[in-house]
Amino acid sequence: MTPPLLEMQGICMEFPGVKALDNVDLVLKQGEIHAIVGENGAGKSTLIKVLAGAYRPTAGRVFIDGAEVHIADPRHGLACGIGVVYQDRALVPSLTAVQNILLGREPARLGVLDGAAMRAQAEEALNMMGVSVPLDVPVGELSAGDQQLVEIAKIALLKPRIMVLDEPTAALSDREIECLFGLLRRFREQGIGIIYISHHLNEVFELADTVTVLRNGGVAGTGPVSGFTTGDVIRLMIDRDLSSQYVKEPVDIGNEVLRTEALTCRRIGVHDVSISVRAGEIVGLGGLMGAGRSELASLIFGAVRPDSGRVLVDGRDVTPKSVRQAIKAGIYLVPEKRREFGLVAVESIMSNMTLPFLRDFVRMGVVGTAAERGPVEKLMGELRVKARKATDPVATLSGGNQQKVVIAKWLAKAGRVFIFDEPTQGIDVGAKTEVYQMMLNLARAGAGVILISSDLRELVAMSDRVYVMRAGRLAGEVKQGEVDGEAVLRYALGGV
Amino acid sequence: MRESKLTRIIWGYGTLIGFLVLVAVFSLASDSFLRVNNILNILRQISMLAIISTGLTFCMVTGDFDLGLGSLGSLAGVATVSLLVKGYPTIVGVLGGLAAAGVFGLANALLVTRVGISSFISTLAAGSVATGVTFLYTQGQAIYGTMPEAFAFIGRGYVGAIPAPVIIMVIIVALGEFVLSRTRTGRYMHAIGGNMAAARLSGVAVERYRGLGLLFSSLGAGGAGIILASRLGSGQPTAASGFFLDAISAAFLGQTVLRDGRPSVIGTFLGVLIIGVINNGLTLLGVSYYWQDISKGIIIVLAVALATLRPKHGSH
Incomplete structure (x- = not known):
């Protein structure tokens, strides 16, 4: 049996006084869209940062194609084929789409930017995605949807094998969301494994193959989406542990x-x-x-x-x-x-x-x-x-x-x-x-x-x-x- | 890292210690440095700088800055003198001069708090306009004429052995220190400078007190310009421009006095004293005037660098 594209085993992440991740396992297969859901603070963002190399986990192991990797920093993560599209856009609003897509990787000859090559590479990335956005206006003037596409193109250019999207639809219109889903399905057909983080359960059920529910830094449940109803997912998300730290007493209610x-x-x-x-x-x-x-x-x-x-x-x-x-x-x-x-x-x-x-x-x-x-x-x-x-x-x-x-x-x-x-x-x-x-x-x-x-x-x-x-x-x-x-x-x- | 008591004292009072070292060095190098006469002389020399810097401290406390000080001082001096030579009494001349500078302070206040321009830009522009107005009015010439005795007293008079401007300085500095550290106005200004958003969400009238800081700054400049005009016995269109750099230097030196690096009137006054002592001491030693500028620059950079490097409390 071929090993899965990505496997995270027993990931723990502790910050002073807080256990943000507690023994999290995650398996991502090739050509799979894997949704991660959970309340605010359940550990979704922390998990991604561990995968991207932004955090070093306190414990746990990460395997790609069955081989263990120690991701040292985000650059190394990219080199391992992990591309992350973060929630807060990392675009420079005053630069054009072309400049943003190639930021930090500009082709140059003797230190002089090669404009034609830049444009060609950016176009190639967008063509591969089957989308088009205005290339020569500052991205700050583009719609939220186009900005999101530029962001994805930036990552797609690196031809990652694992792509992580954190709340990608937060600022998008319905039509833009449709377009994004089409794009993600094409990525799936190309064999890319996608980790999709969202608060919107309807999106999860429409798009994803597998879902993992995080709660309090741990995995509350995981499996094929077809095995869950929205009610199941919500129930898994909720922590029922009502400890005694809360003080609630009845008070006379007035006007x-x-x-x-x-x-x-x-x-x-x-x-x-x-x-x-x-x-x-x-x-x-x-x-x-x-x-x-x-x-x-x-x-x-x-x-x-x-x-x-x-x-x-x-x-x-x-x-x-x-x-x-x-x-x-x-x-x-x-x-x-x-x-x-x-x-x-x-x-x-x-x-x-x-x-x-x-x-x-x-x-x-x-x-x-x-x-x-x-x-x-x-x-x-x-x-x-x-x-x-x-x-x-x-x-x-x-x-x-x-x-x-x-x-x-x-x-x-x-x-x-x-x-x-x-x-x-x-x-x-x-x-x-x-x-x-x-x-x-x-x-x-x-x-x-x-x-x-x-x-x-x-x-x-x-x-x-x-x-x-x-x-x-x-x-x-x-x-x-x-x-x-x-x-x-x-x-x-x-x-x- | 644990600090020993000695290093804590050095960090905590570094600027004060530096001042005392300067005094010690100059008194060893020159017999006349510590004579009463010379001390009064130093105090008279720094009186105008102290007043202008006290005003600047107010606007720095709220996080703003005033780049137009020199121009406003010159404008106020010219306005006062021209009122006096037209025969108005001293009080009218002085108030007129303060008003001339104050108008620019108010304009800065409006531009900064209502329009939202940075105070750097606004006060720079105000200084430029003030200089232009002064030159238009004087055609670049000094204004002379007969002026009341009372006006001459402001800059040149004595009460007993104490020069009148020194007394004015002491009053202004004491009042400034009191307002900034012991009144509601001062509290609000400190809060605004410390965290403007939190001050606003606590109901502080942020616009009013920021504006007040800029107004006080312009009035300090005006006051210094008027005393200078009295000392010179004339209204000169660029008379006060030299104060600008020294005032900024004094205020920055002053920020290094307190451990948390906040502006304070007392701190600024110590900065003024340091600058006054350097100027006076080097002159007594016969060092060229140009060396005074160079040494002042170096001392300021050193003091601020040490203050930047010293451990802050609360940064865990």
């Missing part, structure tokens, strides 16, 4: 505190979103990455102005034109990526904590007096922020303690609506539990809480209800008492 009416902002891709949050409720906002959840939060919080629609707090129209107006209306945001959006890392814990309501902490126009230090130190104690003193720079704190500082900013003045955007990303389990406790305390105090999370278990465990977004729109609402991962994923994935 509506927040309502959005048909909020729309085309520029950031939010369309017609109407949601409602009541006092004491923790309302989850689910969806895939790029579904428009953080964008919706930025509209509610006034960081971006909507084209149309309204935001109401306690029934009053407060549609904010700025962050300051939103804060005045009692809408507070704990943003995602705290180092980028939440913290002034070089400044002290104290100056971060008091930034939004600094006016309340000055004495005779002076900051840094006991009027500021006292409340800050009290809050640090209550939230158990581990630091030597209030004037330490935030940069010196651990991730969990940094996140506590971001949340503490908003505790100085009672708010009506708290939006938590990925509040537990990159923090340890202990700090996570404390963050959940803070959310619960706010709900108990009569605020409405919105939780945006890509961690499905967290979302399901903490939320009373869940709105699910897909492609900038509300895809559905999972009502109280019906919240489970399957229901959320069905709406998030769509088309199933």
Whole structure:
């Protein structure tokens, strides 16, 4: 029996504190389209990076045609015949298709670029794919579909035997997707093995021969696509392990505190979103990455102005034109990526904590007096922020303690609506539990809480209800008492 | 790597130690360096530079920059003198000069915060326009005439043994340090310079405080230009242009004073002192003026290079 084109055996990948891949096996045959599916953070991207040579696995072996290879870096990966089309395009927008396709491999004579040869090679790659794109305009001006083709041509030129595509349809129209599928089927006929990563299960069932479901860094199931239904796949994707790190207690639900009416902002891709949050409720906002959840939060919080629609707090129209107006209306945001959006890392814990309501902490126009230090130190104690003193720079704190500082900013003045955007990303389990406790305390105090999370278990465990977004729109609402991962994923994935 | 106490002190106070070494070297090399007279002389020489650099520090704290300082200073001096020779009282002349520079500061503020132009471009253009306006008005000639005694006092007067500009400098530097480190305005400016996105998402009026930084910068330049005009007893169209490089040097030296490399008024003032001491010391030793420029350049590069190389805290 001939060995498979690619075999990955027992791949493990550990980062400090996280096991991203846990004993993953994968077999790819010649002329096979093999889909890999899984939730955000299930390990799909990490697996590809291991295959491409961008990461060295902590354990495990990789075989090509039955011979073991040790892929040292992406260049070596390419030399082994592994071509990866990454999710975020690696094109230079100001260069033409020809220049992009041959970037770094330009044919030259005595150091002078050979324009005719470049063009010929690029055309050859595109002909081989049976497609054509405008060759002489900057790729930044091409449609998303054409850009994707240029990206693939770049890889196809190297005649890889294994081709990996990470979410290739994310920005494509239906017609462009059809075209891409045709292309991939032609590659399959040429005997190329294709690894296809997608969130869209309908695509997987239309295109792929084999599917592997990843969950929490491990393989949850694998086999021919014909052996699965979409329901099977979704069930495999969901992690049912509800450990005790979540703190959820019943809270009396009061009147509506927040309502959005048909909020729309085309520029950031939010369309017609109407949601409602009541006092004491923790309302989850689910969806895939790029579904428009953080964008919706930025509209509610006034960081971006909507084209149309309204935001109401306690029934009053407060549609904010700025962050300051939103804060005045009692809408507070704990943003995602705290180092980028939440913290002034070089400044002290104290100056971060008091930034939004600094006016309340000055004495005779002076900051840094006991009027500021006292409340800050009290809050640090209550939230158990581990630091030597209030004037330490935030940069010196651990991730969990940094996140506590971001949340503490908003505790100085009672708010009506708290939006938590990925509040537990990159923090340890202990700090996570404390963050959940803070959310619960706010709900108990009569605020409405919105939780945006890509961690499905967290979302399901903490939320009373869940709105699910897909492609900038509300895809559905999972009502109280019906919240489970399957229901959320069905709406998030769509088309199933 | 664990730091010993000694290396920590050297890294933490390197710029200050460097300043003290300079003072020690010059006082050994020249008998007159440490005399009270000479010290007052140094302070008077640096007074205008200190004021202009304090203003610059404000706009650097929010992450902006001001390349038009010299031109704004000259413009303010010319505006003040021409008001005074027309017979207006000193207070009107001084306010008029500050307003002339302030208008350009406001224009920068609007262009940077509303239009979104980088402050490098905006202040460069403002400086160019200010120079043009000054030359159009003066036709390139110095403006002379009889001016009030009170105006002469600003640059040339004494309170007891202390020169008046030194007193103004002390007030401005102390006020600047207070505003930047102990008031809400200063807090907001530091937050904006540290992470503009986070400041905005915390409800800080980012545009207002960035604009204020650029305004303060122009007013500092204007103030220095007016004192210079008083010292010169005339309004000269390029009088303050020489301050520009020294002010930038002082501010960069100042950033090396604190361990995290942020601008501060006190740090900038130390930078000003270093430049003042180098200029004065080399002159006392009879070193050619051109060597002063060369040595200043080298010292600045050395100081900033050491500050870049030193271990930062919090970078784990």
